[in-house]
Amino acid sequence: MAGKSGREISATPKGGITKILSWEGALILVFIAVIILGKSISPNYTLNNVLREMQKYLPEIFMMFGMGFILVLGDIDISVGSIVCLCATLTCIAANAGVPFILAALLCILIGTCCGMLNGFLATKFTELPTMIITLGTQIIFRGIAEMSLGSGGSVSYKNSKDIAVLAKKIGPFPISFFLVIILGVVMITVLSRTTFGRKLYAIGSNKTASYYAGIKVQRTRFLCYTILGTLAGLCALFLLSALYGANTTTGQGFEMEVIAMCVFGGIATTGGKGNLIGGLIAAFIIVCLRIALGQINMNTQLILVIIGAMLIVSVLIPQIKNALMPKKQKV
Numbered sequence: 001m002a003g004k005s006g007r008e009i010s011a012t013p014k015g016g017i018t019k020i021l022s023w024e025g026a027l028i029l030v031f032i033a034v035i036i037l038g039k040s041i042s043p044n045y046t047l048n049n050v051l052r053e054m055q056k057y058l059p060e061i062f063m064m065f066g067m068g069f070i071l072v073l074g075d076i077d078i079s080v081g082s083i084v085c086l087c088a089t090l091t092c093i094a095a096n097a098g099v100p101f102i103l104a105a106l107l108c109i110l111i112g113t114c115c116g117m118l119n120g121f122l123a124t125k126f127t128e129l130p131t132m133i134i135t136l137g138t139q140i141i142f143r144g145i146a147e148m149s150l151g152s153g154g155s156v157s158y159k160n161s162k163d164i165a166v167l168a169k170k171i172g173p174f175p176i177s178f179f180l181v182i183i184l185g186v187v188m189i190t191v192l193s194r195t196t197f198g199r200k201l202y203a204i205g206s207n208k209t210a211s212y213y214a215g216i217k218v219q220r221t222r223f224l225c226y227t228i229l230g231t232l233a234g235l236c237a238l239f240l241l242s243a244l245y246g247a248n249t250t251t252g253q254g255f256e257m258e259v260i261a262m263c264v265f266g267g268i269a270t271t272g273g274k275g276n277l278i279g280g281l282i283a284a285f286i287i288v289c290l291r292i293a294l295g296q297i298n299m300n301t302q303l304i305l306v307i308i309g310a311m312l313i314v315s316v317l318i319p320q321i322k323n324a325l326m327p328k329k330q331k332v
Helices: 023-041 047-054 058-072 080-096 101-125 131-153 161-168 176-194 196-206 208-213 218-244 255-265 277-296 301-325
Strands: 155-157 246-248
Touching: 023 277, 047 277, 058 080, 058 176, 058 196, 058 218, 058 255, 058 277, 080 101, 080 131, 080 155, 080 218, 080 246, 080 255, 101 131, 101 161, 101 218, 131 155, 131 246, 161 176, 161 218, 176 196, 176 218, 176 277, 196 208, 196 218, 208 218, 218 246, 255 277, 255 301, 277 301
Parallel strands: none
Antiparallel strands: 155 246
């Protein structure tokens, strides 16, 4: 039936086929299709091989959770790839200078946190500037510092690889980072969907001004989200070091676009106030598994990026096409 507002109100709760055809349900079907595609094009696409190769891609998913928070706010951060590069570079230099592994690991996360705090400070103090411009500036600064630290060689290796290799250990066939992604996913999904803090993010993303007058500390919340993303970028750098044992001028390059693609493909709107991290997590594994499958048949890296970009565009267009095709309901 229709209410006074003209909207139709269902007499029964949505479920069954409606639930199955939700965006997350569609993503699960796409994930299954990617697995079938991988097995059909590569004889090496087995669980053990996928999990072994997945180790170098899983750290990016850490940042997807933080980026999801930022996008729900209606903001964006394109500096995360450079933060990863800076964290990895300075951690290698510190470890090679004799800093114990535990302190070097904490330093890596601390550097990421400080970078996130800087982004948050600039975004909340210069609200007239788009966050795209602010983080574009810090992106250049962070990578510039990393490149100056690397010097003429352009790369640095983690000399005591036995220490960092601890993070690359496995529990059965699964790398430690896989379990960390799942645990972090449960925590972040719960925070966004089940807590007051999460509801504040949706409110701010829907209308910052109304949220401010409703008593929500908008700028403090934004600052905290940028800090969280910076911390997760530091964590990403740490686990990336366990897979690569070093850093160079291209470390983390393109990570920001891939992380944003995971979020948007997962249904999180870049305009803010919409989406959830469950879809983002499923989309992240779709992209990772697809990259592994295409990589096993030696497909050009740039072509893989083109395919992922096309998937991203399609995911954005589908809701628009759906809305255009649906007949407009008459108001009563």
